[in-house]
Amino acid sequence: MKKLQQLGIALALGLAFGTAMADATLDKIKSRGVVNVGVVLGGAPYGQIDPKTQQPVGFNIDFSKLLAQRLGVKLEAVTVTPANRVQFLQTGKVDLLIANMQWTQERSEILSFVPTQYDESGGAAIAHKGSGIRKWEDLRGKQVCASQGSNFIKPLIEEYGAQIKALPSMPEALLALKGGACVASVHISTGIHTLLEEEPAWKDYEAPIASELIPSPGVIWVRKGEADTQAALDKIVKELHGSGVLIETMKKNRLAVPQAVVKLQEKFKTAAK
């Protein structure tokens, strides 16, 4: 009974101070020698399971490895989905997120982020050839699939008046598109272009809208107010830009290098040496 009471008190304290204790993330990473990174495995080139080895591969994984290596610790990649990634971060299951999560005003109010971006991307729509969709305005009143928690949902509803069907993640949304539950599915544009170029199963589909939906910086997210972790990671990201390692990693994963990243490499080139 006494044990139970103690456990109860410990739990209550843990809940109450959970957020306060989490400030020491950088120390915790160093002391346990492992960094837990939440990654999204939504499909190539960012993250997918290698069918041969059953291991996660892709840009998100490679980038996480680089960070872990620079921090001098081991990488523990934790798979998250767009719908649960914020909770994984906030409850301390992961230390940081490399989860195709672009910067938005709303997100920056509840989480902290590494100021130097590592990517830049917007949304693209995938639709069956001959769907008649040519621009974002054509989606008005139409059923459009997306991932739960995607930052494209808000502009699609508020600006373009689309009817959103949000599935747990990109593969399910694409299945729903194939099944005819929606006329188009909107995801991170690089993911869609890789799919259309490399998967013969999608040869009857196209990305009919030329412009990207809300192109935004891709940043690393950490828990609110973790200045130490933020500063340490920012230094690493700048170094990865300047040394050209980041661009190499993008090219290795056949990710189109965004203009913003090219500019950042120029900017930090001298600083690195």
Add this chain to the structure above:
Amino acid sequence: MIESLLNAFIAAAKIIGLNYSFLLSAYERGPWLEGIGITIGLALLSIVSSLLVGIVVASLLTSGKPWLANPTRAFVELTRNTPTLVQLYCAFFVLNMLINQAVGGAQNNPLSAFAWVVIVLSLHYGAIHAEALRAGIEAVPKVTRESALSLGFSRSESLRYVELPLAMRFALPSLVNNLVNLVKSTALGSAIAVGEVTYASLMIWTQRDNVLELMIFIFLVYGILTLLVARAGSWLETHLRMPGYGH
């Protein structure tokens, strides 16, 4: 009036650190309230049709004819022994696509995601109800069945007028238990973007940081719904009680 009540509630919740400000945005409140309606709709439709499936399957199982009973047994085992979520994915992503191809395009397919949830839940819980009902049918004393047959009832008439009414009473507690589970299972709809209350909440908390607040609401919604089902069940139990007959 409603607006001022809402404001008072939001202010009160803020004192204990809960942020319910989404209630003020019609763009989020609307779908959320609709979600409760859709959950209730899913639950009601699935309760009725799962019970119908259960009765049919139980009668086939106890029909005594192997060519009816054996395939039905296979159906029950298959449905009971695989996860409902997998069945739902299989139905919505695979079967639905095959139907689309057969009828020549999604626009000709009348089955919506909502319909698929009702179909899968009805079949899944129908199989589980059937097992409860079979137990009930088999608990009907042999003499009772024989008396019915000797009074000139056919096999199906005996099932309909004598055995099922008794079996229903025996099976009622497990049926109500199954129905409570069924109500909770409607949350699976969120996996295929049916706008029920779990999905509607998910859509809000992925845009705002208010998981805890919405979790409390979701618990309340399901808590009240399942309480109603359980209450209705115990009312039926008292109402249908036959004094001196095993109760």
